Amino acid sequence: MPPRQRGPAQALRDPPPPQRLQGIKDTALNQTASKPHDRLAAALAAEMEAVNAVIRDRMASRHAPRIPEVTAHLVDAGGKRLRPMLTLAAAKLLGSGDERAVKLAATVEFIHTATLLHDDVVDESTKRRGRPTANLLWDNKSSVLVGDYLLARAFQLMTECGSLEVVTTLANASAVISEGEVLQLTAAQSLATGTEIYLNVIRGKTAALFSAACEVGGMVAGATPAQQAALFAYGDALGVAFQMADDLLDYGGTAAIGKNIGDDFRERKLTLPVILAVEKADATERAFWARVIEKGDQREGDLEEALRLMQSHGTLEATRLEAHAWADKARAALSDLPEHPLRDILGDVANYVVARLS
Amino acid sequence: MPPRQRGPAQALRDPPPPQRLQGIKDTALNQTASKPHDRLAAALAAEMEAVNAVIRDRMASRHAPRIPEVTAHLVDAGGKRLRPMLTLAAAKLLGSGDERAVKLAATVEFIHTATLLHDDVVDESTKRRGRPTANLLWDNKSSVLVGDYLLARAFQLMTECGSLEVVTTLANASAVISEGEVLQLTAAQSLATGTEIYLNVIRGKTAALFSAACEVGGMVAGATPAQQAALFAYGDALGVAFQMADDLLDYGGTAAIGKNIGDDFRERKLTLPVILAVEKADATERAFWARVIEKGDQREGDLEEALRLMQSHGTLEATRLEAHAWADKARAALSDLPEHPLRDILGDVANYVVARLS
Structure with a gap:
């Protein structure tokens, strides 16, 4: 993750006090911030520091020191922290950046981290099939149980906000x-997987936590029902656009074959570009998909053939357009929210997740 | 699990209507109920039917039929259902057996089932080390994710009771x-594991859900703070006694060596009989424990030697007495609750978990 930058963020209503930025290199300060994610981080720097403090505090375990050991690399490494920023941004653009928004942002990050830990178990099992080292087994145990611990901590934290509506939304x-x-x-x-199932899968994978993160931020800031619906719609559409973009980039976007593409193909995951190609397949093509996806019998040149089929049916382009449509939907949802520099940044975030596709 | 029996249960204030018992064999009806667990089941038969209906309903998944497949054998097989019965009993003896108690009982069973599913992953990893079949891997994935699903459903269900206090307690x-x-x-x-750590472990393993199950049952029945504390204390002490008894029975109780004993020893688990023996060990004995537990270098005759050491230091008897003391504590806590046939049965349940030890 690039260092936080200032620039347009200086125009925000509540710029972080200068001392918050002491750790940041001058070079970063002198650059004009371009990526909307970085502008979001700059606008929410003070709140995110508070979130990180809550995370460090609540991640600790009096009895089981292994817990922070396991979570530290996940939480400290940080990732992009987009989810907690969505919560903070939603609360702040509705006029509240109080302690409850900070706690809910930490809650959202805990849920996300727990999901990552449990995904590790699910993914590692297949990838390292046949060679379960003691270390792998230890990791599996720790991943499951520490994930459970983080989830329990998340529910403890969210109850502190005193809103059953918030708990219900996150549950x-x-x-x-x-x-x-x-x-x-x-x-x-x-191959029976259609676009409806695909949408359910990516809502679970990405959009459900994005929408809940936005919604609960609004809830503690006293959002009206219409504003809550707008926040949900924004997060949901952003998450769907984000995941569709990810799934398309796994095939190299609309461009030709690059390096490190085709992971989903090799793992036989049915994502939108393939689902649409299967829908349009003739008998020969269907036999191809059945062999490589259903039977998992993949040979030299199969990825290239898959890409050729997707291109000939225009499914990569169709996926790109679909992702753009969801990003448009996300931006449109923002119009029901008050005007605010953070609202503009959220709109830019929606643009950005699909901008990398073209 | 033996079939539910009647008998003393007929004296209860709210005996289950006769039609509830249609499925039960006549022989069972004619027996006098002896085990307190069965009397509890008989006294709560109508409520437990409602709990089972909630479980079946909420376990379903519109999108992912695999979920009920995985949970069905766990939930339908049933186990003893002691935890949900604790919730129902707590609510009912305080005068309320309403829909909320039923939902919380189902919640408690969901949390328990989720724990069992995640334990499977943790346990299977060691037991089947070195031979991860595709089936095992599939099970691991399903166990982790379906456990997560049940936990999420549990939190959804508990929020329906409209009490943040309940959510906090279960979180x-x-x-x-x-x-x-x-x-x-x-x-x-x-070998550094002492009795304090042991208590924390068995609270996590058993007592925490027992005490929460009792406490939330009281909460929805309008328990006073003193009654809530009594319910917590009862469930906590019952759970500790229960787990200590289990750990002692793994070494055959106070009796001599039997069959199927020593599983904890082979898995190098430090339970109370061993912890107390390590505390009293001389240098030679300590070296023995270090070899068999810390290094895991176990040879023919080691279990017998371990039993001899535990018997010579009286740690099996000390564990039995300790379990009895916790059962006494559980019974004593009940005195702060109103007189009620269910209160008497709960007292008998506490007796029963340690009665099998002598």
Whole structure:
């Protein structure tokens, strides 16, 4: 992750006090911030510091020091922290950046981290099939149990906000997330998987936590029902656009074959470009997809053939357009929210997730 | 599990209507119920039917039919259902057996089932080390994700009771459960594990959900703070007694060596009989424990030697007495609750968990 930058963020209503930026290199300060994610980080720098403090505090375990050991690399490494920033931005653009928004932002990050830990178990199992080292097994145990611990901590933290509505929203998101992951297990590798199932899977994978993150931020800031619906719609559409873009980039976007592409193909995951190609397949093409996806019998040149089929049916381009349509939907949802520099940045974030596709 | 029996249960204030018992064999009806668990089941038969209906309903998944497949054998097989019965009993003896108690009982069973699913992953990893079949891997994935789903459903269900206090109590219990399990990972196989750590581990393993199950049942029945504390204390002490008894029975109780004993020894788990023996060990004995537990270098005759050491230091008897003391504590806590036939049965349940030890 690039260092936080200032620039347009200086125009925001509540710029972080200068001392918050002491750790940041001068070169970073002198650059004009371009990526909307960095502008979001700059606009929410003070709040994110508070979120990080809550995360460090609540991640600790009095009895089991292994817990922070396991989570530290995940949480400290940080990732992009987009989800907690969505919560903070939603609360702040509705006029509230109080302690409850900070706690909910940390809650959202805990849920995300727990999901990553459990995904590790699910993914490692297949990738390292046949060679379960003691280390792998230890990791599996720790991943499952520490993930459970983070989830429990998340529910403790969210109850502190004193809103059952918030708890219900995040519990619902958790159910959609795990349901989507189970669905992916069963839907994967079956050509019967259509776009409806795909949408459910990516809502579980990405959009459910994005929408809940936005929604609960609004809830503690006293959003009206219409504003809450707008925040949900924004997060949902942003998450769908984000995941569709990711799935398209796995095939190199609309461009030709590059390096490191085709991971989903090799793992026989049915993502939108393939689903659309299967829908348009003739008998020969269907036999090809059945062999490489359903049977997993993949040979030299199959990825290239898959790409050729997707290009001939225009499914990469169709996926790109679909992702753009969802990004448009995300931006449109923002119009029901008050004017605010953060609202503009959120709109730019929606643009950005699909801008990398063209 | 033996069939439910009647008998003393007929004296209860709210005996189940006769049609509830249609499925039960006449022989069962004619027996006098002896085990307190069966009397509890008989006294709560109508409520438990409602709990089972909620479980079946909420376990379903519109999108992912694999979920009920995985949970069905766990939930339908049933186990003893002691935890949900604790919730129902707590609510009913305080005068309320309403829909909320039923939902919370189902919630408690969901949390328990999720824990079992995640334990499977943790346990299977060691037991089947070195031979990860595709089936095992599939099970691991399903166990992790379906466990997550049940946990999310549990939190959805508990929020429907409209009490943040209830959510906080169950979130706290979830944190203690997972913390205890992580602690067991790290504390296992280290002779430094003392009785304090052991208590934390068994609270996570058993007592935390017992106490929360009792407490939330009281909460929705309008328990006073003193009654809530009594319910917590009862469930906590019952859970500790229950787990200590289990750990002692793994070494055959106070009796001599039997069959199927020593599983904990072979898995190098430090339970109370061993912990107390390590505390009293001389240098030679300590070297023995270090070899068999810390290094895991176990040879023919080691279990017998371990039993001899535990018997010579009286640690099996000390564990039995300790379990009895916790059962006494559980019974004593009940005195702060109103007189009620269910209160008497709960007292008998506490007796019963340690009665099998002598």
